Amino acid sequence: MPEILDQARTQVLENGVGLDEAGVLAVLNLPDEHVPAALQLAHEVRMRWCGPEVEVEGIVSLKTGGCPEDCHFCSQSGLFTSPVRSVWLDIPALVEAAKQTAATGATEFCIVAAVRGPDARLMKQLREGVDAIRAEVDIQVAASLGMLTQEQVDELVEMGVHRYNHNLETCRSYFPNVVTTHSWEERWETLTMVRASGMEVCCGGILGLGETVEQRAEFAAQLAALDPHEVPLNFLNPRPGTPLADRPVVEGRDALRAIAAFRLAMPRTILRYAGGRELTLGDLGTRDGLLGGINAVIVGNYLTTLGRPATDDLKLLDDLKMPVKALSATL
């Protein structure tokens, strides 16, 4: 057994203290033959510190495309020659999407907008949407609207948004290679305000942007320092027209290493499968990740791309005897 896994068994599994950056790097560098042991340990850590429940979430894009930012992975930037056009979702369709999500057993519904930060029109649309959903659908509402002012944070709390997503996307040292229109530190400031407000913090990123393994470890350590309630883990799905369109997808084995490593860095967080898993891991890999530290999934489609049918994921959870977290457990 590699030394790092022995260390993690004591430090993380028994004592609940996550691995530091050097420890995460050691896991990310494990030879292939030790990856199953790392996944098994990460699964034990998840079961010990989080339990068997899996949190299910659906997401929808309230405002698609036309974003002024240049996140190099994103097909919704108005600065690239992406085929994605601007569209706003109206309130009845938003409520219908929330109903579809709740029907899967999901407890979370995240409303997302492709913006630098929300303007008055978007905040008004969100308020109307949240009110309409809360009147008709039994589900927790989360939001992802880019960078916020303190006033906007306060407004979201007052609306009843219980969790705010704002991904750091990648580690601090690599971020300028991915985004040039705003800084990692600006994102961190929004996350700090969200945390102070009492809203739950959802913050993750994307693997496969061209970062090194060392930078992947740096990212895990920076997320652990933030200590978010939830970490959505995406794997790059290279989008036509973006600067990263020709990047290779993450190898399945490397994705599984990362899942185990991130779990061992953050034993108590909700570690969620997000975009790109279908491409990177396929069905078998998805199962391996759920048995390797993942304890939450986005079901159904994403913002501009499609996911597995929700029924496929729910059947997999049933096969694995992993109960879907009930709404009562999230309140």
Add this chain to the structure above:
Amino acid sequence: MTELVEPAAGPPRPRDAGAPVGPGGAPCWCDRCGESVAAGPHEACAAARALEPPRWCASCRRRMKVQVLPSGWSAVCVEHGEIRG
């Protein structure tokens, strides 16, 4: 179902805007990459489409306004109307 807003950058000029689909109702344009169907087999596009909605109108090559929802999608061509999946 959606309020449709013009994009900041306009779509490429359609090569045969408003033209019908090809003989026998076959599409003229790949709905994933927007290139001519006749130009190649578009096997990679077909594979990618399993996890993507269409982006280009197969009849006229207009860029469509697409809304992805948790359990489906809709795509609107201003000339040829809406399709859903």
